[in-house]
Amino acid sequence: MILTLSHQKGGVGKSTVAWNLAVYFSGIMDTRIVDLDTQRSLTVTNALRKEHNLPSIKMIHFNTAEELAEYAAADSDDVLTIIDSGGFDSAFNRIAIIASDLLITPVSDKPFDLMGLQKYEEILKSLSVIQGETIKTHVLFNNINPAMKRFGELVDFICTSEHFELMVSILRQRVDIAHSVGEGKSIKEYRIFSKADQEMDDLIVEVKSILNIK
Template sequence: MAILVVAHEKGGVGKTTLAFNLASFFDGFLPTKIIDLDSNRMFTTLNSFRGYCNLKSFNVVDPTNISEEEFYSILSEYVGANDKLLIVDSGGYDSTDSSRIMGIADFILIPAGNKMVEILALQKYEAVLDRIRSAKKEAGFPDEMPCYVVFNRVHPNTKNYEETDLGRFLLESSHYKLLSSVIKDRSSFNNTLVEGGYTVLEKGSFDAKKEICDLGEEISEILYEKLNGGNDE
């Protein structure tokens, strides 16, 4: 199922938590590998906890432990693949590795909450996307940047998401598309991680499980259409 990059301009938005839980969702029915590009290697740390709790560890690659040749060989193996998935927990956006991966990604997932600081970060991030798009175009590749934003860590009572500040910004943006799935601010997401690297699908509340499954299914549908002759417009 190709390359899925979880990205954001700023830290602390729940990027790794989301990537960790999506890895659990996809790994249930599809060979899934993860590249941990975040500088703090939090995905790798959480994954190590799973062994202490007799849980199946995810197939995580630490790029600092492999050669550059091996790193790009992994990427080429997953571009446009239908039968397996590579999830990238992305780090800094000015790094060569992050920019290159985002340039070939089939799906870029951006978690964002309805906070002005995150809206400003998304605005700033547009310049990064434009640079990557220009580089792709100059190299003779389609300049599509499949960036999808999911409402993340939003208050459980929030309704009418498209009418929030973030929703209005996204509807007017030419850089992002808004997913219908929503991840709410639930204690279950944090509690499962600190209890030993569990995911909400393994030890979370019903609502948290449903939100991750809804998001995973929405991503799957978009990727299926894209990789089988459809489009994601």
């Protein structure tokens, strides 16, 4: 199975979400991370994990898009590959989108995120034409102000596009998130039963349901 955190816009929280999902699923099945981010954020985070004597996660890097395509072609249900794509359009990221069993696109409530989502929709449209099927991503509200209850035109846009499906889970701004990653930990490892942990648990349950992981 391939799960990709994908958005052509950077700074939306793809790496943080990918990391927390990877740490959790590595405890119940063979899980790998493909780090396509040019900053190699998760590779650095994994190194911090080793420094804190925590079990590391298998990291995979590819030199060419063709290598990624070959890896994806050999995908199996026994292994979960989580791809942290870069915040830009590229051959690497387009292959990840096409190969994925589940796409997750984090967005915040900021005005620029609506514009970014509109541009990302154009990428999904063009790939759908090439593939001959509608490619859909699950949109995750991430880094949301805890007091925010309504999302206005962003929800309207998401619900009217055939390429987007809004996730039930919402991840809000929590101090624990930044602190946990800084130690190479998941939110649960950093502070169990916190609000951030509970919200991540909700996301994990939703992802397991979508991918039919028991």
